[in-house]
């Protein structure tokens with residue numbers, strides 16, 4: 001099993017773009033905070049977040065291979081199947097069979113919103129407030145690529161409120177911020 005230092009080095013080696021690596025680590029952070037909320041294994045959830053878009057820069061133009069290629073790489077590295085399943089889950093709903101695999105979807109979306117919000121603040125993620133992120137969630141023109149439905153459906157998917165998702169997301173992003181200059 002890879003530790004997080006090895007896992008991040010592996011993730012970085014698969015990313016052509018710095019923005020992709022930043023996205024991966026931001027989702028790692030959000031998944032860490034969610035794992036603690038549910039008293040689940042933090043290192044396992046961290047890996048699921050970190051690896052979820054591992055093949056992004058290669059499968060960009062080929063969305064059907066997205067996550068499938070990452071799953072091949074991860075199995076070749078001996079990464080455990082529960083993590084591979086969660087990676088597949090973010091692109092293919094049929095893999096959303098456990099809480100970690102369902103959590104990937106809102107974690108992915110809220111991390112996108114939080115990173116965009118941090119980038120327009122001089123203090124980046126430091127001192128970020130739930131209320132200001134909520135406003136940005138409602139502002140459709142802000143970070144338009146972020147899927148709002150995936151955030152708003154968090155209560156149905158993993159049983160926490162949007163408010164809690166944002167609060168945990170901020171905490172998680174702050175935890176990994178030094179790795180991605182946020």
Ligand SMILES: [Fe+2]
Nearest residue numbers: 023052053108
């Ligand atoms: Fe993603």
